[in-house]
Amino acid sequence: MSLREKKVLTVSDIRKILPHRYPMLLVDKVLDWEAGKKITAIKNVTANEEFFNGHFPHYPVMPGVLLIEALAQTAAIFAFMSADAKLGDDAIVYFATIDKARFKRPVEPGDQLLMEATLLRSLRGMWKFRTTGSVDGQVVVEAEVMCAIRGSVEKQ
Numbered sequence: 001m002s003l004r005e006k007k008v009l010t011v012s013d014i015r016k017i018l019p020h021r022y023p024m025l026l027v028d029k030v031l032d033w034e035a036g037k038k039i040t041a042i043k044n045v046t047a048n049e050e051f052f053n054g055h056f057p058h059y060p061v062m063p064g065v066l067l068i069e070a071l072a073q074t075a076a077i078f079a080f081m082s083a084d085a086k087l088g089d090d091a092i093v094y095f096a097t098i099d100k101a102r103f104k105r106p107v108e109p110g111d112q113l114l115m116e117a118t119l120l121r122s123l124r125g126m127w128k129f130r131t132t133g134s135v136d137g138q139v140v141v142e143a144e145v146m147c148a149i150r151g152s153v154e155k156q
Contacts, residue, residue, distance in 0.1 A: 004081055007032050017080045018073060019092060023050045026070035027115070030077060038118045039078035043070050047109035062107040067141045068098060071131040075117040079127040079147050082119070091151035096126065101143035111135045117145075125149040 003013055009030035018025065026043050033039035045062055052060040076093035107113055117129040126148050133141040 017077050027073045033081055035082040041074045041115045043113040045107055045111045060109050064103050067133055068143055071115055072145050074115040075129040075145050076147050078117050088151055094148045096148045097146040099144040103141050105140050107140055
């Protein structure tokens with residue numbers, strides 16, 4: 001079964017799509033996705049995350065920039081999975097823009113961040129998404145992000 005035929009992606013599958021590795025790989029599992037529509041993924045926030053050593057030692061909080069990066073990685077996975085083309089081994093998704101970012105509450109060790117990206121539009125390798133991150137049903141971060149696919153692409 002090819003990756004595009006799967007609805008649930010493990011971290012092993014995700015590593016085949018994204019070039020990120022620890023400590024920068026911030027998506028643990030894709031729970032569901034529908035080409036051209038939406039993706040849902042999770043990040044398990046653990047106490048042993050490297051950034052908690054300095055942000056902040058007495059009140060550990062996941063940095064906002066990493067929350068946005070996790071949302072962008074979720075969107076990038078979705079762009080790869082939804083691309084109406086065969087992507088070469090050198091294809092990569094770059095984070096292009098961020099708009100309307102809002103942080104609602106801190107994300108702490110032990111939280112499970114549920115991330116969703118809904119496609120707003122795509123055109124010539126550029127993909128714009130509305131993204132949200134929630135913990136226990138409460139939105140903690142939201143933003144519009146744009147990603148760009150670059151590298152060799154062949155029409156199917």
